[in-house]
Amino acid sequence: MALFRSSTLLPQCTSCVRRFTRQNLDAWGSQQTRTISKKAKEAERNIVVKLLKDVPRFGRAGSYVPLNPSLMRNRWFPARVADYVPATQLKQMKAQEVDMARDFSYGVRLNLEEAEEDEEDLLRRPKHYIRPIEIDLLSPERSMELLNTFVPPTIDFYRQRIEQDKEPKERYGASGAADILTAAAMGSKAKAHTDAIYGSVSTADLVATIKGALAHNDEAARVMLNEADVRFVSGHEEGDASRVKQLGTFKVEIRLPSAEEPIIRNIRIRAKESEV
Template identity: 80%
Template sequence: MASLRGSTLLPQCVSCIRRITRPDLHVWRPQQTRTISKKAKEAERNITVKLLTDVPRYGRAGSYVPLNPSLMRNKWFPARVADYVPATQMKQLKAQEVVIARDFTFGVQLNLEEAEDEEEDFGKQPKYYVRPIEIDVLSPGRSMELLNAFVPPTVDFYRQRIEQESPSKERMGASGAADILTAAAMASKAKAPVDAIYGSVSTADLVSTIRGALAHNDEASRVILNEADVKFVSGHEEGDTSRVKQLGTFKVEIRLPGAEEPLVRNIRIREKQSEA
């Protein structure tokens, strides 16, 4: 105790003095703390995704790889390169001990001659072969089958009706110029049909709605549908089959290039109730 009393490293708090004076003095030692490396932190942030296509330096289609969430959210998922893995499926993968790892050598080929040159001259960079991503395009017949399955018989749209104003009473003492302008305005409004709407329902609106319905299925989302493949059969103005400007139910025809028969659906335009 005399040696401890004269030491400059003697603790000043009561709890530390009690711990030092215990019989197991040799067990007491400073605690070590370990910091997590940057690479380990990135590994904790990564999520497991399923590849939908072959991606060089990552793996083949159908394999499970860890990926940065921001890269998945901003690029891979919108481009249909990979898909998210639900939590229930993750439990099954862990139970089945499925390998979840990135293949850095996939899609990269180094020729033997280039490897020999690299040993002789370290200043030259080796040339790598990157395998292009192959896109499996659906046939026109299969695309029409998917459209028939996922597009409902009647597609509803809502638009605001153009209100028909009743002729106003004559104003006493109004000028002749004001009467002429009022009569011209009333004549232009009278030409509008009873079921006329503000704006229109175009083929672009229909294509956007159909794409939203197809996006819920992996195979159906690969159907390529453009505005030129859709046209109104009824309800359109003469010479313009791309839009309808009135309320009612009309027929639309969908025909993909190479398809034998078109797909006919009903487009129902209903009146949108104005907010009170």
């Protein structure tokens, strides 16, 4: 009777047997399985070696650290960076609970501390005092005295004279109309001054010459003279007292800022051919 009851609980047809088996397989496959992580696998593959040199992020010489076998075989052992640890010695070390962990902070912390010490040394180091350049300026009165002493009464310049057009020769046989046209053309040209020169003598030329004369004395060389401190009193064109464009002797005025009275000097402009 009991056998009959148990047999009635089992599936009778093939499709029922197949469905019953699949349910049992699904229930068994739904169970969770534990997998080993990549780091754990690498830790299992590592071997313990003895460092022969100080290695940053690993440890000091004489320390025991785990290392990848391929790295030890290809690089560290040929370079005598580390040595293998015999199995018997490794067993004794494990029994004595010797530290065989890698020191990731070794070498890095020391560098940071050294850098901090260098910065502190720079802050503590005394700074050298750089004295600013001091220029002892002369008073306007003293500068005018030096100008009056070292600038000669007459300063000579040499320029080339502009050659004047010669009078046209009388042409015989020319018609009256041609003479009228020629006279009109000549009259349209502005007749230049008989002593006109090429270029000019400007206040810049005069200042350069005066500075050359002052350079022979240490105190006079400190006189500050600009173009604005010099102007022509005579010989210049109307509205422009900074240059002269003709031969002759002219007067120039030199006055420094804050000076009470100016210095008057003669400027003599000669033709170049008169130098010989």
